[in-house]
Amino acid sequence: MVSRVIPVDPFDLVIFGGTGDLARRKILPGLFRRFCAGQIPDAAAIIAAARSPHSVDEYRALTADAIREFSGVALCNDDRLQAFLKRLDYVPIDARGIDGWAALAARLSPDRVHAFYFSVGPGLFADLAERIHLHGMASPDCRIVVEKPFGHDLASARDLNATLAAHFDEGQIYRIDHYLGKETVQNLMAIRFGNMLFEPLWNSQYVDHIQVTVAETVGVGGRGEYYDRAGAMRDMMQNHLMQLLCLIAMEPPAKFDPDAVRDEKLKVIRALDPVEPHHIVRGQYEALDGEHPGYREAVNQPRSTTESYVAMKVHISNWRWAGTPFYLRTGKRLVARSSVINVMFKDAPHSIFGPEAGRHANLLSIRLQPNEGITLQVTIKEPGPGGMRLVDVPLDMTFAEALGPEGEDPPDAYERLIMDVIRGNQTLFMRGDEVEAAWAWTDPIIAGWQARGEVPKPYDSGSVGPGDADLLMKRDHREWRGIKP
C-alpha cells in the first residue's frame, strides 16, 4: 500500500514551552516524523519560545537529543535530522512580561498560516493570548492550540473560553484531546460509518451494553502535584473517555466536517443522565511488595483521597440508547496497558437448538491500544458428532497485519493533530461548548464525592482495580472484559 502524504503550505509554528516535556517527547519528534514523511515544506519555520536564555544553536542541540530519544530510531538518520534542525528557531520570552515579544513578532513571515501552540501550564494561557494580540500577531488567519487540562471545572472552563474568545474566534481555537488524534480512535468512526454491517444494529434494540476500558500500567510518575488535584475523573474521564463515548454513541453526522461531527458529540454529552452515586467506584492504588510506591507516597500526600481509578455505569437518555448501559473505567498501575471498547450484543431472541446449546451473544471488541484491531466473536457449531453444541470463536483482525508495512507505524496522535491545525481542520479538536458540557456533567459527580466525604477503595498495584468495580457489573449479571495481563 502506498502512503499518500500531501505536503502542507509553508507555515510558521510557534511552540510556547518549547523546552518543556511535551515539546521534547511529542511535539518536536512528531514534527520531525512529518518532515521525514515529506509533509513539511522547506520554507516552514518552527519557532520555539520559552523562558530559558538559549541560543538557537543550543536549542537545536537540545532538540536533536529529544528527537534521537523519542522519534523512533529507524527514522532518525543524521542528514534528515540536520535538515530538520535548520528549520528551528528559538526566542527567549517572558510570557508574563514584555521581553522577547517584539523579537518573536519579527520572526513571523507574512502571508502564511501562523500557529501558536500553548504547550505550557494553564496558568499562562490567558497571558499568552493577550500578548499575541497586543503584539499584533492575532491576525484573522492565525490559530492557537491549547493543551489540556482545559479548566478544572465548569466555572474555570467558562472563564478560559471567555478569555480566549476575547482575542480569537472559535474557528481559531484548537483544543487538544490527544485521544482524538489516535489512529484507532478515528477508526471508530470509519468502522461505524464506513460499513453497512454495524450501524443498523448499533442501538438499544440489539446492543445489551457497551464497555469502555482505558487501563494503564504507569502510575502518576513525576506529575503528582497536578494529578492529586485532578484525579482520574478530571484527568481521563471528563475528556478522553468522554470523547470515546461520544464517538461510539453519536448519531451519524451528515459530513465528516468540524461542526457536523462536534454537533453530534455535543448531543451525546447533553443526553447523559446524572450518575447515581452507587453506580460509581473510585479506587486508589497501593504499593506492590515495596516495588512501586503506592499512590499516596507517589504524590507525597499521606491522606490523599484522590482517585487513581474510576469505574461507572452511565445512561444516555435518547431514542437510540435508552435502556443500554455504558460501563466506563480507567485507572493507573493496573495489570496491563489496554484500551478497548467492547460492544456486547443481545442474545438471539429464540434458540432453535434448545437449552443445552447454552446462551451465546456476539461481541465486537475494538482494541485502541496496544495491538490495534478488531475482534468479532461469533457463535458456531462445536465440531464433532453428538448434537448441536455451540461455541464462540473470534474473527480477529490486527490492523498492522491487515494493512501491511504502512499499518505498522501509524502516525502518533500529535503528528496528526498538528498537521490538522496547519491545514485548518478542527474536526478532531474539542469545541468550547463541548468542553463546557463535559464539565457540567462531571462537576456534580465530584461535588457529590466531596459532600459525602467519600474515600476511594484501595486496590493493589498490578491488579485489575478495586473489587467493587466487579460488583458494579455482577449486580447487573455482567462482567468486565478487556484487561489482559
Ligand code: BG6
Ligand atoms: C493524559 C493523562 O492526558 O493521557 C495521563 O494526563 C495519561 O495521565 C495519558 O497517562 C494517557 O495517554 P496515552 O496516549 O498513553 O493513552
